[in-house]
Amino acid sequence: MTSTQWARFQVFVQAKSGEPHQDVGSVHAPDAELALLNARDVFARRPECVSMWVVPASAIYAKTAEEIQNLSSAPDGKSEMQPATPETYYVACKYKQAGTQIMAGSVEAASPSLALVKAIEKNSGGMPALVWWVFPARLVTQSDPAEVDSLYAPARDKGFRMSTDFHTHTAMRELKVQG
């Protein structure tokens, strides 16, 4: 049976200029442009956002620290049948169990597993990561800086951005206080 489900795109949000992009979740979409628009509606209607990236979830090569340790040796990329031309891979790491993947930088590599090896080498002595993601930069679709004003800026003036803005919240608390 053919799947009627659209492809899944992982969404990364930069909340403030200068901060790294962070994984916020995923959306389904028929293509990258609509993925970016859907992601805006799902993830940036209220929260701060100055830039957004989407990448097909299928393009993300993910390994946990445990998986990496359990390999007889660190992945060496030798299992890759057809080494491709080196290209830029983005690296995102999760450092805390309850955290999300945070953009950590980029490496040049000829395959995802080689990119992971390079990323781990580059991070040696740094904060240990629990989960590693690498994905080719060419598959990332980024929001257009010229569109920040219409896509993300209006959120700053919205009411009801915090849960405390909802009166029901206060009413529930009052009821609790009253017992």
Added chain:
Amino acid sequence: MNSLYQYLLALADDELILGHRDSEWCGHAPILEEDIAFANLALDEIGHANLWFGLLAEIEAQDPLAYSDQLVFFREPGDYRNIQMVELPNGDWAFTTLRQYLFDSAELVRLEALSQSQHAPLAGIAAKIVKEERYHHRHTSAWVRRLGLGTAESRRRMQKALDQLWSYTGEIFSPLENEGDLVSAGIVPDPAMLQSAWLARVSPYLQESSLSIPGEPPQALRRTEHTPHLKVLLSEMQSVARSESGVQW
């Protein structure tokens, strides 16, 4: 009622009624992401209506909350000044998407001009709203292209929607009584100029999306006249406020 009041009321009612139609998709859109997108569109359009109602209250020196509630919940269908296109039932997804695109592109053209208005409060609100309308337009135009160029079935539905909607588009910019005075004073743009700017934007885009604009010219409609659909819409929208008048939420 002066001509500025009538103009603002028309803007507010278009946003309010389309926003209500958009809200009807909540829980019913074809996919989750579009369900959320349409809920967002609904909130944006109703939020825009609220800004215009607030300006009307200011002009009338009334309390903005009470005055907006009065206008929204206690007017009869004949007192509404929205165009008929926005009160039509949602139909299928193609109809909804195309109507939103036609409206959003008209809003974009109108608000860009209104943000240069000599009337400072009006210009301020238009400049604020136009940012969100740019996003609406981006979203709906992306869908029009995909549905127009998609499958034979999606194209058939889009063409059918365009055939149904086109005759209503003439009302979007048809001048209100005494609108010429506002134009001469630099408060609002010339509607004929807006209409040609809008046509220059949508005609090629619809054609690129493999859709043919019907040959018959749009109907001459007036904002004082409505389809029977508005009464049904209002009876639902106004029912709670009318059943418990004066209740605090």
